[in-house]
Every structure is written in C-alpha cells, then in structure tokens.
Amino acid sequence: MVLKVFFPTCCSSAESGILIGRWISEQSSAVVLAVVHFPFIPVQVKQYLSQVQQLTKIKVSVLGSWSNSKREKEESLSKFLEDLGTIFAHEPWIQISKERDSKFWSCSTLQKESNSSKEEEIILVYYDQRKVMLSQLHPPANTSTDCKADDASKLTAVFDTVANSKILFMTDKYDDGPVKLTHWQSDGVEASIIVELLKQASVPVCLLLTFLLSLTSVVCKSRMLKFWPLSFLWSKLSTCEQLGHRLQHLQIISSSKKAQNQTQLMRKANIFVSLLIDVALGILLMSWLYRKSRIGHLADTLIPVADHIAEELQDLLQWLMGAPAGLKMNRALDQVLGRFFLYHIHLWISYIHLMSPFIEMILWYVGLSACLGLTVALCILSDIIALLTFHIYCFYVYGARLYCLKVYGLSSLWRLFRGKKWNVLRQRVDSCSYDLDQLFIGTLLFTILLFLLPTTALYYLVFTLLRLLVVVVQGLIHLLVDLIDSLPLYSIILRFCRSYRLAAGVKFRVLEQKQGKPLRLLMQINPLSYGSLVQRYRLPTCSCYPKDSWTSLCRKLFFGELIYPWKHKGEKQD
16 A cells, blocks of 8 residues: 655755654555654653643654755764664654755655565655645535545545644744754744734623623613514614624624634634625715715705606606507596506605605715615615605505406406306315306406406506516615625635635645655645635525515416515415
8 A cells, every 4th residue: 555645845954853743544644743853852752742642632643754864964863763763663664864965855664573664655745734734625515426535534634633733833943842843833933913912902892892782682672672663664674684684793703602613713704804894885985975965965866856756657647547559448447546646646746845854864864874884875775765666666556456356356257157166165176056146246247357457457567567677676786785795705805815725625746756766746735716615605694585486476476466575474485
C-alpha cells in the first residue's frame, strides 16, 4: 500500500529534528504538524505531546525524523536521528532528509521488525498549513459513488487534524518552553490589535443590546398588540413582518450561546454583515432624502400623481359605460356598476385632498425609518403603494365577488338541468329529481345570469389586470427585500477575498518525479463556487406572500376567487 506523507511547506527550511503529527492508519497517511528541533529532552517531548492530546483529543505522536543537510554540517546527525526511533516507539518510523546539492528529497520508512529502510511507494504531499487550518472543507452533498465519498472522508480527516491542532501552533520561537517547534506560526503568533479591541468591546455592547431586545420583546408580546386592529395590522403589513424578522436576527447576534459548529458561526456572521450593510444603505437613502428638500418635492409630486391616476380610472370607467371595443353590454347593469365605481373614486379623491396638508409631515417621519435599514424602507414603500391603490383593490374585490357569484350560480343551475346537485356533506355530485316549478325558476335564473355575465366579466377583467399590475410592482419590491435578507454577504466577501477559507476540495500538482525518489506533490485548495456557496449559506426570509403555482393562480382568476397579498392560516399552497 502507498504511504502518503503530508508535509507542511513552512517546515521545509526547519532545522533537523523530529516530526510530530498524526498517523492515520486507515489511510496509511501521516500528517506532519510541526518539527521539534534540538536541543530537546525526550521525556519533556512526551509530556508535551500528552498535554496536546488531552486538549485537542487528537492522537499526536512522534512520526519520524527530519534532516536538513543545508543547515547541518555534521554527517553523524543522520545516524543519531535514526536511533531516536528506539526512544519514540512508532511504526513505521518515517525518515525525511533534504539533500544538500539536490532539489530532490529522500523519504524512507524504517520497519523495526526487519530493521531495514524502504524508499519505494512513498508520496510526499506538501500543503500550506495556514490555509488548511483556516479553511472549512465543504464535501459534495450528493456523492454519486462510494469512491467519491471515501475520498471526501480522507480529505476531511486531514483537514480536521490540522484545524483541531490550534493549541500546537500557539507556541513560537520566543517562548521559553522546553520544546522548540517549527510550524506556520513559529516566527510569531498572528494577532490583530483591532480584532482584540473589538472582542473586548463586543461584550458590553451585546449585554446592552440583549437588554434592549428583551424590552422590545416584552412590548411586542403585550396584550395590547393582540386586540383586533393592531393584531391585524401587525400580521398583514410587510413593514411589521420585516421588523419582526430583523428583531429575530438581532436576538441571534446578541445571544451569549456559543456557535456549536462552523455552519452556525457562518450563519451568525452572514446575519451580522447583512444587517450592517442593510442599515448602511438605509442611512445613505435617508441622507439622500433629506438633502435639497427632496421630501418636500416628493410630497408635492405625490398628490398630482394620485389625481392623475384617479382621472385615468374615471376615463376608463366612462369607456366601460359606453360600448367598449364595440361590445354590446347590458346597459342597466353597466350604468349601475359604472356609477358605483365612479362614486368610490370621488370618495378617494376627497380623502387624498383631505390628507394633502399632512403628506409632507408623514413622509418626513417615514423617511427617518430608513435608519432601520433599506429593507424596512422598501417594505414601507410597498405598504404606501398598497394604501394609495386601496381603491383599485376595492374595485377588484367588488368585481371578483360579483363575477364569482354568477359563475358559481351558473354552475349550480347547470347541474339542475342535468338532474344533479352538490352534496355538501359528502363533497360530491349526486343525482336529484326536481319538479316543474323548480326547473322553470332555474331556467329563468340561468338565462338572467348568463346574459349579465359578459358585463360583469368585463369589469372583473379590467380591475383584475389593474390589481395584478399593483401586485407585480409590490412583488418586485419584495423580491429585492428577500434578496437582501437571504444573500450570505459575509460568505461572498470571504470567498472573494480569501477563497481558501471556503474549500470545495483539493487538487494536486506534480513538483518533481524521479526514479528511486519519492513522488512530490503540492496540494492546492479548490474554492467553493459562488452558486454552491449561496445555496449552502442562504439565509431564511420572512416573505408573507403566498406562493401559489401557476395552475392554482389561473384557476383562481378564472373562477373569480380573491388573490390575497398575504397568507391565510390553514391555506393549502400548491
């Protein structure tokens, strides 16, 4: 079986000494973690390794010897390193030496039973210790074959060995300990003053944030919000839904509970960065709105736009009350429906002009809510559009209810002609015998409803198209809100700046290959693709809009069922 030795590139210039690491017997692999160089006392090395094993739960041991001929002039040192195998009992004993005048390395194993060295069937794999330790391996979720799953498990064992040995890399050459190590942090432990200060400052900030969130949660759970008007608005307005969603995010961020694994840690980081960028964009929007009196210009533009929409609706109703597209409508019903809707438009215009003195003040206070985030501002915009087009929604509801009543009336009377009826208890169509009077009245009602249906259907079609136009605009706004809420921004930034942190796998590049010498490979990290990254770390959203299939949507439109802009309790989604 081929022996694989994973050797860190940072140790290639280390002084001669012994190799410490982990031996993975299932894979016949040795993962070298550090080099212990002279002077050292074997007893102290064994004590140090036992302490590391207790802290890391990884079986770290002495794997073999390392000889650097460029750094050492004494030829007798190689013999001394071979003799160390009798002190540190490990099978096999790996001997790696860097030749003085050659770019090739010699690597052999010493079997204690036969007391002979072997130089064949050894692969020397170099790896960047820092990148492997900081990276998070993401094996493919769906492995088509057992071979791919086995390869993924082997890589996971190597990555976990390096990642869980952080305590081993916390000692550098400036420490006064009895054991001198060479690893990726041997010249000095990586640290940042800014990061340490942020860690110290995050504790009181999280405590204050937790206290404020607890007060907010108490207010949100109070009985006052459970009464009918407030409970209805809290459950239907998208602004309230988004505020509740961001409140949950703040509770996750400020939680004192430590993340159990890397996935939870990345989720917290993604939520924090998403919230931070959302608030930053909201503050930019707020600063833009309050410059050059844009709030006043927006308020002055809003009233003429509402009047123009109302005038267009009046012209549309006048066109429907005539002969639209040359169609001959029922004049009596046409006049009743047209005047009914024109009266509602008149009420709506009066309401808008009554509120016009307060529009600028309302927009001024609404603009301040942008400091809570761009998503909150977009949700407020969606609610404002819903309020400004409330008359269109009323027209749609009136037309849909009238059209639905006639469609279901015609279907019921059609069953009467065929001697059928709908059994409410068993939810099926059963046979039934009707007398002559029932058939006569059913025929009259069927004729009346059939001839009135085109007029009702035309009004229903026009107002349904207007309602769908408003729903599409609100849907685009909510798609943008869901995009900001669900996009794992921290993971994307991390993938762009430090792609090795999110590893999908590895690739091997051949460095040197010579007969009689071990094959030398360089292990490089393959970063996770952006599509897989978004799919793996995408955050859940708070979208309150129903997700109907196209079949269900067309069926509702055909039969005149209402399309609500929110979900209902117990409603089945196709």
